[in-house]
Amino acid sequence: MKRRLKAFPLFLLPVVIFLASLCVGRYPVSLPKVIEILINGISGNIEPSNDLFRNIIWEIRMPRAFLGGLVGGALGVSGASLQGLFKNPLVSPGILGVSSGAGFGAAVAILLFGATAVVYPFALGFGILAVFLSYLIGRTYHTAPAIMLVLGGVIVSSIFTALISFAKYVADPYEELPSIVFWMMGSLANAGYHDILTAGPIIIAGSLGLYLIRWRINVLSMGDKEARTLGIDTRIAKGVIVTGATLATAGAVCVSGTIGWVGLIIPHIGRMLVGNDNRILIPVSFSLGACFLMLVDAMSRLITGSEIPLGILTSLIGGPFFIYLLKKTKARGW
Numbered sequence: 001m002k003r004r005l006k007a008f009p010l011f012l013l014p015v016v017i018f019l020a021s022l023c024v025g026r027y028p029v030s031l032p033k034v035i036e037i038l039i040n041g042i043s044g045n046i047e048p049s050n051d052l053f054r055n056i057i058w059e060i061r062m063p064r065a066f067l068g069g070l071v072g073g074a075l076g077v078s079g080a081s082l083q084g085l086f087k088n089p090l091v092s093p094g095i096l097g098v099s100s101g102a103g104f105g106a107a108v109a110i111l112l113f114g115a116t117a118v119v120y121p122f123a124l125g126f127g128i129l130a131v132f133l134s135y136l137i138g139r140t141y142h143t144a145p146a147i148m149l150v151l152g153g154v155i156v157s158s159i160f161t162a163l164i165s166f167a168k169y170v171a172d173p174y175e176e177l178p179s180i181v182f183w184m185m186g187s188l189a190n191a192g193y194h195d196i197l198t199a200g201p202i203i204i205a206g207s208l209g210l211y212l213i214r215w216r217i218n219v220l221s222m223g224d225k226e227a228r229t230l231g232i233d234t235r236i237a238k239g240v241i242v243t244g245a246t247l248a249t250a251g252a253v254c255v256s257g258t259i260g261w262v263g264l265i266i267p268h269i270g271r272m273l274v275g276n277d278n279r280i281l282i283p284v285s286f287s288l289g290a291c292f293l294m295l296v297d298a299m300s301r302l303i304t305g306s307e308i309p310l311g312i313l314t315s316l317i318g319g320p321f322f323i324y325l326l327k328k329t330k331a332r333g334w
Helices: 002-023 031-043 052-086 098-113 119-138 146-170 176-185 193-212 214-220 224-229 234-256 262-274 278-303 310-329
Strands: none
Touching: 002 031, 002 052, 002 262, 002 278, 031 052, 052 146, 052 193, 052 214, 052 234, 052 262, 052 278, 098 119, 098 146, 098 176, 098 234, 119 146, 119 193, 119 234, 146 176, 176 310, 193 214, 193 234, 193 278, 214 224, 214 234, 214 278, 224 234, 262 278, 262 310, 278 310
């Protein structure tokens, strides 16, 4: 009960970060002005279309902040679920190859069609395909133990990474190659409402599936024998967890590009705050992931005039912070 009460403010924190992210940028907007613009827009009292602040909030920062929250939350909840499933603190959402598969799909779409909306379905499709191939490799011995799934993910990631390098090699160095490289760095610079409509349902479906099955992750983390003793079909439960994490991660990556470290460090922060109980950790990881990526995106707008890709900032923040976590926790709890 104490942990749930402790976690309650963490569920309200994304709202605070969301409002703060609407205020910062090249053109700062005060919080009262932001709230006024939001209330006027929701109530239908639309101001003139040439109002600079209204356009900045509704057309640029609103979809960007909302999409950042969805992407960060998806990566956080996927990382927490897979770490609990594989009983490994070093597991990230890309462990089964979804990130490298999505990257190759985006590279193929850029080579064939340019940097258009076609990139989204290609990235999503190849991301899901990569996880499916990892599962097939894991079924080599007519079973899919955790270690075989991880090995399958490593193999598939390596293959798709090589294919991405080949795509860069054959890409036009003046138009296609910069688009591929920029996409691989991860960014929300071009976020719009169409991105939310594209990725939102997929992310919500995957995250909701993980939320509904969160208590089973507790049981699976005890071991397959213990889970079967308690009447849980481990094959179906693992399939649901992997499917939910794949949908959430693929939906996030297809609109934001490859953003590392979020799904690795956010679950650890959640465990430091609320413990290992996945019934609480899963929603807390979504909340913290949303806050983290919205904050990093705000930083990318403030540090320089030309925005820094999010993948660079998350790595610069995540690496040293993970060292701090290792020193702080001494790997306790695993």
